[in-house]
Amino acid sequence: MLDIKYIITNLDLVKEKTARRGAEFDFDTLLALDEERKKLILEGEELKQKRNEFSKSFPLIKKQGGDVETAQKEMKQVSERIAALDKELADVQERQRGMLLTLPNLVDDSIPVGKSEEDNTLYRDWGVKPSLAFEPKAHWDIAESLGLVDFERGTKVAGARFSAYKGMGAKLERALINFMLDTQSSRGYTEVMTPFLVNAASMTGTGQLPKFEEDAFKCERDGLYLIPTAEVPVTNLYAGEILDEADLPIKHCAYSPCFRREAGSHGKDVRGLIRQHQFNKVELVKFVKPEEGWKELELLLSDAENILQLLGIHYRVMTLSTGDIGFTSAKTYDIEVWLPGQDCYREISSCSCFMDFQARRANIRYRKPGDKRLDFVYTLNGSGLAVGRTFVAVLENYQLPDGRISVPEVLRPYLGGAEIIG
């Protein structure tokens, strides 16, 4: 959420940056609501002052035997007027907040301007495409033939886009989770394990609501949502709090399953593990001082990349264009891993700086010791990494001519020393 005062004083800039995303927004109505809001506050507070003054003098007047009844009657009317104004004000404020919650974040000037993912630009890459001396298989074939994933039975128990890992497949998934958590912990991220169901306030805080309700699984009876990413519970851990500057940066890593409806993805990636309604992810979340936000984004990206480097898998980093970047983000890097079985790069991590956009929604502030005023923190997050897709990448990049999988060096301690799967 953007600051209404900032919008008013920087209207042209905000309009231009919103347009750069290709987003539409009715700024005129927003500003009119703000005028209305101020008018109502002014009139209401004048009347409240009047009422307060009377209330203070009331006991005195009564003591002196003065006429109280006329004033009482008058004050009753004043109170009724105040109540009406307050109600109107609450309505205007709610409408204004409702609008502000649907206005996307300002894009950073460093990101490419464009209409879609076609306009994303290469930031850097690492490693090289493996040159396999045989025709690489897709992960679903490998997983099926080695008995690592049972797609059919997963679908039987839950439906399409659900699968069941088994045997070494289940162990490999678990190994990846532990490997990622251990690695990120050793790089200064404090591990947290948070609820997998969250309330609407949390979903609003990180920006999934109100605009993207249809993407989430919801428990209607309880008003709870299955998290689409650990970003939601972890970021909202500090909602409404005032942090000490000395505690910043706060860095967390968290494992969680992620649940997504994948609305609008019908017929896309129907085979394999790439697009599931439920997948595992290790998420990185940071709360930092504004002046350190951009530096921290680069560090966050490095921490995510590090996992693929340790696994020895080729990838590239893309800077998302204004047409592809998410609603809440000011700047996002996607890490795309190379998948030989599908002969393409696939997103395996998304690292974003939200500036104070989420902090404003979730009301996360911090206090500087010397400075009296409070300031919103910057929040950042990124996958470190998406586990399911890492599983896919390991299978496709480490497949052997005989159909088996050689286990990446760093994962062997997590698999009882196993060097080969199959």
Added chain:
RNA sequence: GGAGAGGUGGCCGAGUCAGGUUGAAGGCGUACGACUGGAACUCGUAUGUGCGUGAAAGCGUACCGAGGGUUCGAAUCCCUCCUUCUCCGCCA
């Protein structure tokens, strides 16, 4: 799920059972100043957030878990909800 007791400022804790100048006593903590060679102790002063207004100082207004009600006036009375603790039941 049942019964009971609570939720007040950074923390502790009065005030609620007699509604009125209570943003809220007192203490702790913190900051600054005085004292000191330096420190402890002691003393003094200050110490919430949002919003409106203003160049600023300031002034005004709201907030005592959340929301609603009664009243000229609510931290205080009434209702609903959330949450914490204790006991019972159930359960991994």
